[in-house]
Amino acid sequence: MSQSHHAAAKVPEITLAFWIIKIAATTLGETGGDAASMSMHLGYLVSTLMFAVIFLIAVIAQIRAPRFSPALYWVTIIATTTVGTTLADFADRSLGIGYTGGSALLLFLLLASLFVWHRTMGSVSVTTVATAKAELFYWVTIMFSQTLGTALGDWTADTAGLGYAGAALIFGGLLLALVAAYYTTSISRTLLFWAAFILTRPLGAVVGDFLDKPVANGGLAMSRFGASFALVAFIVICGFVFRQRPAKVAH
Template identity: 40%
Template sequence: MQQPEVLTDHDVASSTKSVMKKLPEVTLAFWVMKVAATTLGETAGDLFSQTLKLGYFLTTIALFLIFVVTLVVQLRSSRYNPFFYWTVILSTSMAGTTMSDFMNRDASSKYLSVGATSLGWGPQGLGLGYPSGAAILLSILVVIFAVWRLSGMTFQIRDIVTFRGEALFWSAILVSNTLGTSMGDFLSDSSGLGYAGGALLVTGALLVLVALMKVPVVPNVLLFWIAFVLTRPLGATAGDFLTKPAAKGGLDLGTAGSSAVLLAVLLGLMAYAHVQERAATTA
């Protein structure tokens, strides 16, 4: 007579994670999609607020509501779905773009087209400036991580399987993408480095993080979150480089055209990730 299979606690935990996995594995493909999503978030956010002249205030409200809708879909999903996950990443990138612009910019001619005196309905921006805005966002992000730490839940995204853990994760994602936008705009607009210089600086910092992965005393979780923040200014400077006029150092491809191309690329990557996930599930 065949003996019944004995399951250890480790087997049960592993089985639960395989069924309940809500977030992707962090691979090279993950980072490629992250940069694509954040670059699209920059161009799409600017498309609504500047090209369509809805303004930072109205666009921020609209994109934040879109973020809430996509987040609800992700939270209600019983397992990892690349389309759900990356749609939330994209919505946080778009909302983060206009949230950062609303915090840091104002109605001065520096941020408006020639002859324009306002941009959309409502407040034109708080005018805090990039350093102050970044300091506020960094403080909020530190508070989120402190609450996360005190909750006792893991920072390893592959092990996040609870509603509360995922809610903390997405809160950190939204704030980190907004912070990254402020950093990217500061590098490209105010630092004197320009779009290419800002992108090169962030790329160099990311390469340093890759090297630090080989240093045992540096936690990979810490490196992940630093990289997550830094890939946002990389996407922001890349988006500005694609859309801004040639006189400002950009390629002048426009927000609509650049967003359409980037959306096609991101959808292709999502489809590829979905096929890979299904293959891994059925293997």
């Protein structure tokens, strides 16, 4: 067996700060996506195409970057969650697939991405994201998870009738259950990571909807632009307060 050594990756170390920023980023994706498609009246298709271009540029920059950059990483994450918002809304509403059909389709695509990644690279752990190919699988999987999260959040809040606050409690509770499993069981850390990563997206989706949807629909009717700017400021502050180090990758 070859001797293991460690090298710095271009993805961050998984800490509490990572999850705090991730939830804020997914909430920003919801308010930012809605601001473009609804408040700016660009529609779901145009907004999706616009954010898809930003996403592609960010991913290419991330893969070509010589070292880990927290700012570039989180810009890319925000790009995935924003395009995920408008893409899910386009599929669910404009194409008429519906929240249930959209969630099922995106879950299949996410599982297929993880399957192909595992068959190709031998692992889907973030501790193995050390090559351009692994990074590409990583970002494609994240893209599907962010889009699934939007559809799943909408399904829980609207189709299941739990409302935004009820859905937030459900997803928040599931995340707490994963935290408990992390500290009290020997369940695969990779499985727990991806489960948590996926669940933070619908949590952010319903929190974002709760902030900007009309009071009559169960929201707070905040300005989508105001909420988005506040979330950007919060993420920037977290970036300065919490030092983020690259993950250690085992070879």
